[in-house]
Every structure is written in C-alpha cells, then in structure tokens.
Amino acid sequence: MCYDAVIFDNDGVLTKPTLLEVQREAVRRAFAEFDVEPTTEAVDGVINGGLTRLRRICAVHDVPVDDFWSRHETHAAATQRACLEDGTKPLYDDVVALDDIDHPLAVVSNNQHATIEHILDVFDIGDRFEVAYGRDPTVEGARVKKPDPHYIERAMGELGVDSALYVGDSNVDVVAADRAGLDSAFIRRPHREGYQLAAEPTYELDSLDELLAVC
Template sequence: MTALIFDLDGTLIDSAPAIHSVSNAVLTARGYPALSLDEVRGYVGKGAPHLVRCLLQSVGENPDGPLFQPLHDDLITRYETEVEGNTLYPGVVQALEALAAMGCALAITTNKPYRPALAAIAHVGLDRLFPVVIGGDSLPTRKPAPEMVHEAQRLLGHDRALYVGDSEIDAETAVNAGLPFLIYTEGYRKTPLDALPHAASFSDFKALPGLVEHWTWP
C-alpha cells in the first residue's frame, strides 16, 4: 500500500479566487485599494503570515508593523467562513476515489492554517477522503521544512510515500523530506517545469492513479 501526501492550494483546489476575495475584504475594510487576482495568486503558498506581509507591502505599509496582527487575525477569521471561490481541479475526486480503492493512504499537508484548510476541504467535499490533514499552524515549522510531511507519514503509518504538489515550495519540500515528487503542472508554479526536481509530472488527474499503480520503488 502506497501513501500519498498532497499539497492543497494549487494542487487539489484552485483557491486563488477565494484567497483573493478574503485578502481584498481585509484590505478594503481598512480603506486600502483592492488588488488583482494575479497579484494575490503570486502570494499564495507560503502560509498566512507571508500572505499578510505581502498584502501590507503591496499597499505601502510596513509588513512587520502594528497592522500585521489585526490584519492577520481578520484574515484567519474570514478564511474559516468565506469559502466560496475554492474549487476542485478537474478529475480530483475521481482520482482520489481510485487511489483509495487501490488501498492508498491519503493525507494533506498545507501551509494554509489548519482550521481554514479544513473549511476549504469540507467546502469542496474532500473531507471524507483525507483522514490526515496538517495545516501551516499545526507544527512549529511550515513547508518547505520537512516536519509536516514526516508527521503525515507517521500518522498514516508509512515509511514510504509519494509527495504530490504544484509549486517551487512543494519541490523543495519533497527534497527536504526525501520523498519522490509528483508535480501537477496546472497549479501555481512560476518556474519552468524542467528547472524543478521531480520524479514525474501530470497535467490531468486522470493520469495520477496510473502513475501510482505502476510506481517502482528503488
């Protein structure tokens, strides 16, 4: 039985529209101008503190100044309830159900805070498929540090696992965790695919069960 550990944003779900909406809500509530979707998408992937610092910097404020904490707290509160805009990538549910039927153990590790991550996962109907979810505030470190992935492996009870993600952070996480990296090419990656270390790539989730079924361990 193979364990698969997934990233969330940009891998299983397109969360950028939801994050864009929440980010603009916390900014405009304080009189700042709204930001574009592309700009906010570029801030996604390194956790809520990073996102808040980027938002503050984008409107000309000190990213570590007195506005950081209230903006962060407002963002987290909204994150847990304002979940519209989180959508599944095509074929995700079918692929996950096929993997579960194959006996694969599934987990999510995300830099999104734990409770907002659970809310987003439930909104798109994935909560039934993932017994293990580790958020960006679940442990003292975040990705690309390997501890979240290693904790997921421990909870799933597997020494061997594949890591599935979409971004530069995910590639670095897989290297740090010592896991083969399967990259979904339609997410939030900015770097050319051939510049990122990966064991396999896929652009359609229909291909993922086959990749896993025929995976050869060294």
Template sequence: MTAYDSLILDYDGVLVTVLDSSARTEACWRAVDTVEPSGLAPDRDVVTTLASSVPPETVRELSDELGVSAETLWRFRDDMLATVLTDAAVEGRKRPYPDIDSLAALSEVPLAIASNNQRRVVERILDEYDFGDAFETVHAREPRLGSLSLKKPEPTFLERAREDIDATNPLYVGDKEKDVVAARRAGMDVAFMRRDHNQNRSLETAPTYDVAGLDEVVPLVAQSA
C-alpha cells in the first residue's frame, strides 16, 4: 500500500453537509436585503444564478445589466452566500458529517483543507462545531472575483496546503470530478467520497480510491503513519 504522510480534504460534501440547491437559492433570496450594497436589488433570476457556481463571464454580463462593476457584484454574491451558509451552520442545517469524528485517530498526521468555498465560511463553520484546531491549514477562496481562477480543478489550493504542512505524499479526498482532476494535476492520490448528494455520480477521471465515508479514508492514512 502507498505510504501517505498527510491528509488533505475538500470541505463541502466531505467534512460538512451540502445544502439542497433549492433551499440554498431560497435562503439567498431572503438574505438579499441584508447584504451591502443595499441598493443593488437583483431580481430573483439573478439571485438564482448567483446562488450557484458561476463563471466570471456570467458575472460580468450580469454586472453590466445591473450597472455595477463585476467586482462589486461578486462581493455582493460572496457576502450573500457567506451569510446563508454560516446561518445554516448556526441553525444546524449545515453541519459536520458524523464520521468526522473518525479523524481523531489521525492525531499524529497533518490534516489540511483545500476548498473552493470561501475561507471565512470554512473557518467559521469549523469554529461553530469546534473542529478548527483539527486542521493545520485551510486553503480556500477570498471574496474577490480573481479568486475564481484558483478554484479546482486548478491544483493551486492543494499545492499550497501541501506546502504549508510540509508534506511529501498526501492523500486528497473530494466529492466532485474537479477534485479528482485537481489532485491528479497536483500529483496526488485521491479518494472520491460518495455521500447522499453524489452517490450515483459517474467519473471520467478515475480516482485512486472510491469511498463511502471518512471512516474508510482513515485506515488508508493510518496504516502509513
């Protein structure tokens, strides 16, 4: 078996639950009036678009329609999502998967997070559930439009996490095709995590492992430690 000296994990869908897309969109719509600039007033179609992953070109098109800069609209979007996701955590609708407790068996192994979510959201929810100290580093987006160029499948967050924890051969865990591609680009083995939201997802890029929980990941690393 390959020897791994560390573990890097995706966040949403691996460590914490994923909000249903319709619930996420409705929550964003309710949060619109609480986000600055308060005069932006996007309609429901715009909010629906912004509530999901959106490419920079779409942001620019929407910003032109609304008469604001793309950076202003993106900050509005990220602030809106940060409000929705942290509120969901506080209310218990977005919470760690129960098997996160299995990571305690890796107390001697460096753990890190590499996520396409916003860093402030990742850290806030980890703190909410008292898991912040379990991870040596978190690499995720800042609330700026330029951060989109760093998102997986680009390997940037994985490579930065590996450097931070001084790892030679980490295992990465993700729940999307882009996670598998990012790991391959970074030269890492990867475990594809299947949860309820992606149970039947097919992949074009083969992962090193196909797992159904963190309790299946831990032995892969623990045996190497």
C-alpha cells in the first residue's frame, strides 16, 4: 500500500529502550526533591502505572502531583541524555534504512519531548524527520500519550497528510495507530522476543530494512 508518510515510535524502534534502572533513578531524584524515599514498588508504579496510580502514589507521600511530575520529566530527560552521550542508549544500526524511504518521516514517542530532541541532536538525524513529538512535561501531556492518538494526530496535521504508517514495538503503538485510523507495523526487536500482541498490526517486521518493501 502507498502511504503519504511514515511515523516512528522511538524507544525500541530508533534507539534501544532506556534501562529500567535509569528510569527508576529519575523517579527517585524527583521524589528526593520532596524529601521522600519511595519504595521500589512505588517507583515502578510511577513508571508503569497510569495517571490514577500516579495520583495515588503522590497522595500517599503528600506530594503535589503536578509539581512532582514536572520534576520527574526534567530528571528523566537528564538521565536519558547521559545515556545517549555515554553510549548506553544507542541508535539501532538499521536506522540507516530510513534514508531510502521516499516519504515524509516523523517521530511520535511516549518519551519526554526533551529526550526526543536530544536523540535527534546527539545522533544528528533531525534532518530525516519533518515532525518530532515527545510528550509534554505535564500531567496533561502524560494523559494523552499513547495509546491515545493525540500526538499521532498532531503529527499528521503538521505533516498535512491523510494516510500514514505507524511503526512501533508495543501494544500501545498498535492500538494508538488503530485509534488514529492508521495502519501499523510492529517491529519485533530482540527485547520483544516472546512478546504477546493484544492487537493485530498490519505488518510484523524484524528490521527497519523491511520497511522498504512495505512502503
């Protein structure tokens, strides 16, 4: 099928996923600003839970959720920038395949927008993408992250296209694409071996090199 554009998730698609301990460190640093030492369960709840769980955890520790989240996003961007610069969050080798895709390209990620900007800058790939969105560093930004199609739809509007293929590595990517009315390509990276899909993607790929045949 012919698409007007191709939109990519970042973590697990363009760059390797951020290590869990790095994500935990950002949460701990944010809590430390409120003199709170959270349990690992609470830390993981912030990382993996939704807004309801975040609000509950903040309430237990008597921490304002909006202030906490803003500080968390700052620390998360800083810790990931360090990973990008020290090589522990590298770009996948097959990203070079994007050079051969003759469509407008975009990035829409659940990661912080500052982190996405850092990635484009550190790896000098910003000129490959016409649009790049990470989540806003606010509670509202977290609320409308994937599987909500909000940022995908914003990217589509900015690109000025009616159809696109969304490339991701998780169920939320497939669901978000479906909610935006787009086809999806699930890329099964090594960290997704045995990963169970709850929704059916349009395509399943082993490498970004395979996008050339799809597009």
